[in-house]
Amino acid sequence: MAARQDWLAGPGAPLRGELRVPGDKSVSHRAVMLAALAEGESRIEGFLEGADTLATAAIFRSMGVCIEAPSAGVRSVHGVGLHGLQAAKGELDCGNSGTAMRLLAGLLAGQAFASTLIGDASLSCRPMRRVLDPLGRMGARIESGEGGLPPLRIHGKYDLQGIDFNNELASAQVKSALLLAGLYACGETRVREPRPSRDYTERMLAAFGWPVRFRGGEAALEGGHRLRATGVRVPADFSSAAFFLVAASLVPGSDLLLRGVGMNPRRTGLLAALRAMGADIRIVAEGEQGGEPVADLRVRHAPLHGIELDEALVPDMIDEFPALFVAAALAEGRTVVRGAGELRVKESDRIAGMATALRALGARVGETPDGAVIEGGRLHGGEVDSLGDHRLAMSLAVAAQRAGGEVRIRDCANVATSYPDFPGHAAGLGFGLRANV
Numbered sequence: 001m002a003a004r005q006d007w008l009a010g011p012g013a014p015l016r017g018e019l020r021v022p023g024d025k026s027v028s029h030r031a032v033m034l035a036a037l038a039e040g041e042s043r044i045e046g047f048l049e050g051a052d053t054l055a056t057a058a059i060f061r062s063m064g065v066c067i068e069a070p071s072a073g074v075r076s077v078h079g080v081g082l083h084g085l086q087a088a089k090g091e092l093d094c095g096n097s098g099t100a101m102r103l104l105a106g107l108l109a110g111q112a113f114a115s116t117l118i119g120d121a122s123l124s125c126r127p128m129r130r131v132l133d134p135l136g137r138m139g140a141r142i143e144s145g146e147g148g149l150p151p152l153r154i155h156g157k158y159d160l161q162g163i164d165f166n167n168e169l170a171s172a173q174v175k176s177a178l179l180l181a182g183l184y185a186c187g188e189t190r191v192r193e194p195r196p197s198r199d200y201t202e203r204m205l206a207a208f209g210w211p212v213r214f215r216g217g218e219a220a221l222e223g224g225h226r227l228r229a230t231g232v233r234v235p236a237d238f239s240s241a242a243f244f245l246v247a248a249s250l251v252p253g254s255d256l257l258l259r260g261v262g263m264n265p266r267r268t269g270l271l272a273a274l275r276a277m278g279a280d281i282r283i284v285a286e287g288e289q290g291g292e293p294v295a296d297l298r299v300r301h302a303p304l305h306g307i308e309l310d311e312a313l314v315p316d317m318i319d320e321f322p323a324l325f326v327a328a329a330l331a332e333g334r335t336v337v338r339g340a341g342e343l344r345v346k347e348s349d350r351i352a353g354m355a356t357a358l359r360a361l362g363a364r365v366g367e368t369p370d371g372a373v374i375e376g377g378r379l380h381g382g383e384v385d386s387l388g389d390h391r392l393a394m395s396l397a398v399a400a401q402r403a404g405g406e407v408r409i410r411d412c413a414n415v416a417t418s419y420p421d422f423p424g425h426a427a428g429l430g431f432g433l434r435a436n437v
């Protein structure tokens, strides 16, 4: 991870112009993984050049997969087939990425060789039992650090058994880990969830030719098929667009066009939440890219009011709560969030982190175990800590656009995991934001 970095953010100009944010992080991870296991050469376009997805690509290179990068955002992956990976010489470093570690735990459980997955300080505190327990029931042997934390030592073996797993969490990472192990398992692997989580693994497996059955809340496949190389076009990441949807809604005079945003319904919960708060966000062009719905979104300033967030939206906006908290803190009236306890085990404890930071800027925020109660009002300048969490850093930069003074945001280098160009893109649209200060 790069050296510690602070940002100075403060009220800027109305946000105007247009932007295509970088490629979707979830899709980029999966594209490299499946292309590596496929037979033939797959070309990935729109690949996210972020530290998380670069870590995944580096891991597959270290297992013998040739991945060329002919230009920014493009990868040519020479797949080695389902059984063609080789043991890496050292540990596999997932950096900050929970997605990489959890999905790889499943994928590597099916290999003939052993591997060790490690991560940075934040990832080393994130719970892994959610994948270790069901993978263990499939026959995987994985040792973890104390309390089910990384590092993970995976003793690969071929004789995994399919599982019918009722997850009590809606988690695409858990579902995907089991489906990837299921590629190597005997019989059927089926995952059920209380609410549907993002379905990129299922869609992409189908695109690579693996038979998979899925509908909201359930996915199933059988071992013993093959993946065939294909082209992947990665849509722009809704989660990166989210910061601009909130910022343009909040800053008077704003009128922004966000191009080619991934609109998979399992990702767009924030759109529904912002619209319920009074946001003016219009879909001006709809299309499809690589089997995923995409759209151009036009967002204009509009006065926002507080809402009681519908709990059913939580999985569809699980990465957007820091941005929603900012919208709520600057809206009129009270916003209540419940059923979002998972936020406490993301890259940071996002409930505590956002509550502390927004309070430091004058907001009234009450924390609950699984959410928050936020009274909308005004914010003043001050100093806040992003806790080394990319989404906190970018959300707090959005908050600063409507603060009464300048905001120093500490520890922002982690933005490189998902959106290295954020400071430049944001400043180009009118944000008051200086990085590296």
Ligand code: S3P
Binding pocket: 025, 026, 027, 099, 170, 171, 172, 173, 174, 176, 197, 198, 318, 319, 342
């Ligand atoms: C992801 C799933 C989500 C999300 C994460 C990426 C994925 O996690 O928070 O940023 O790519 O599958 P959970 O599935 O654990 O909710």
